[in-house]
């Protein structure tokens with residue numbers, strides 16, 4: 318029903334100074350109606366990409382299409398995209414109402430329509446009684462809502478938000494995340510959202526695009542990104558991961574062994590990616606999430622065992638973090654639910670960590 | 685105890701030099717004010733008596749009033765021109781990172797730095813070719829050139845507090861660059877523009893050197909009239925006019941300080 322290729326970036330490249338490529342090569346499709354988040358470390362090119370979409374920066378190379386039409390030559394004010402800026406960018410000399418009426422005035426609507434729409438927008442973000450105030454007379458959260466309402470009031474098809482919640486405290490941020498998500502579902506509008514907060518990205522988005530050095534490392538739904546990261550970078554960036562360096566050997570058929578050095582190894586009885594199945598030794602990075610590790614009491618056939626010495630134990634309320642050291646010196650972090658701890662899980666004691674084979678991720682090379 | 689004494693002495697010296705400096709700057713000005721109320725016609729103390737006759741003379745029709753009118757006329761026109769040109773120039777430089785920005789700024793404020801005699805001489809030859817000497821048109825253009833740098837500087841300073849994101853926000857909401865300028869930028873930098881305009885007006889109002897080169901008998905401005913007055917017959921009417929000009933300068937300064945304060949308090953986001 319929706320256009321799958323609402324927005325397309327085709328081979329887009331961007332350099333500010335003509336030398337350094339901030340965006341070396343970007344291909345991206347944005348689906349109509351989706352909530353897409355750009356997630357990435359500082360300086361990874363999220364804002365740059367958003368600004369090119371908004372029309373404030375020009376791609377050095379490549380094309381951006383909207384509904385299959387190139388939009389390079391459409392100036393920002395004719396693109397009709399709603400935008401929410403990090404520090405809100407409300408007009409300080411205008412009241413809340415005037416701020417909201419601004420885009421409607423620019424579109425030449427008449428007074429009665431403007432009043433009606435402004436009222437409706439204020440109701441949508443729960444600011445009914447604030448119309449006559451100036452932005453500086455509002456709290457951060459209220460200013461944020463005005464900015465949101467102003468970007469929605471002219472009913473754009475696409476809304477761009479660059480770290481809109483960055484300046485709010487944690488509680489308010491979570492509340493606003495919920496409200497933005499609600500508005501997205503209610504209005505069916507397409508949202509492109511920039512953040513470097515991964516939990517925000519995971520909770521709000523239909524899809525997440527993870528940026529790294531100006532490239533999209535992976536673009537997928539939050540659960541895919543979390544469970545099936547396609548690179549050690551993603552595995553390490555999203556959530557927590559234990560990364561172990563080893564070399565992969567094929568024993569026979571589907572039996573593989575990963576040698577982690579100094580006599581530590583894990584054996585896997587499953588298929589591995591074709592790019593990983595060599596005849597000889599192959600360097601691999603093994604990734605295991607702390608929450609996938611449990612205390613092994615009796616060994617199941619599809620489990621691997623890691624024998625450690627407990628070096629630290631941190632109580633965190635709903636769970637306990639156990640930090641263990643393998644014989645080869647690597648540390649392993651495990652998240653264990655409190656009920657499962659025994660009298661024997663003490664610092665200094667030996668422990669058997671277990672993990673089911675399907676939760677062990679292998680990546681070629683060392684990150 | 686000892687430390688406190690040091691601080692105290694430091695403070696005293698501080699005040700002493702501060703007051704000395706102020707006296708040094710304004711004593712000559714204050715010294716002449718009483719002369720304008722003299723009832724005699726010589727510039728000397730003690731005053732023979734007090735009267736307002738020189739003010740009457742200056743503000744009754746005659747060469748003084750004509751030259752005041754000329755000054756206001758030239759001042760207003762060149763202020764409007766300088767303000768418009770200076771504001772646009774400052775905005776252009778603030779909006780884009782023009783790489784040659786510094787050299788352009790240098791050119792724009794050159795008339796403020798180059799000695800007026802040189803500017804005057806240059807304009808005299810150039811305007812002579814163009815037939816603009818001894819005309820109001822020429823004088824207004826010349827004063828505009830001299831006054832624009834003041835507008836560029838004050839507006840540039842004001843634009844440094846202006847968040848360019850607001851301009852982008854306006855664009856994203858559908859405002860063309862021209863509309864965004866008039867609806868968002870202009871209202872927010874208005875205090876800066878106003879104080880730039882005040883400076884521009886004062887520059888033109890006080891200007892003498894270039895006027896001497898370019899002005900004909902019909903373009904006798906107030907400073908020109910005073911200049912001639914000093915040469916020909918020196919009487920307290922010139923002092924009365926000077927006091928009037930001081931009053932205007934004082935008002936201008938106060939207004940501009942007030943505008944600055946207002947722009948700082950009102951729209952400072954973080």
Ligand SMILES: Nc1ncnc2c1ncn2[C@@H]1O[C@H](COP(=O)(O)OP(=O)(O)OP(=O)(O)O)[C@@H](O)[C@H]1O
Nearest residue numbers: 333334339357358359360361362363364365366513
């Ligand atoms: N106007 C500019 N001129 C020159 N370089 C720029 C400009 N804006 C950004 N850059 C550079 O481009 C790179 C990407 O910046 P960008 O702002 O897109 O990162 P980001 O992912 O939004 O980071 P953050 O999370 O810190 O906002 C950075 O190395 C930055 O220094």
Ligand SMILES: [Mg+2]
Nearest residue numbers: 363364365479
């Ligand atoms: Mg950014």
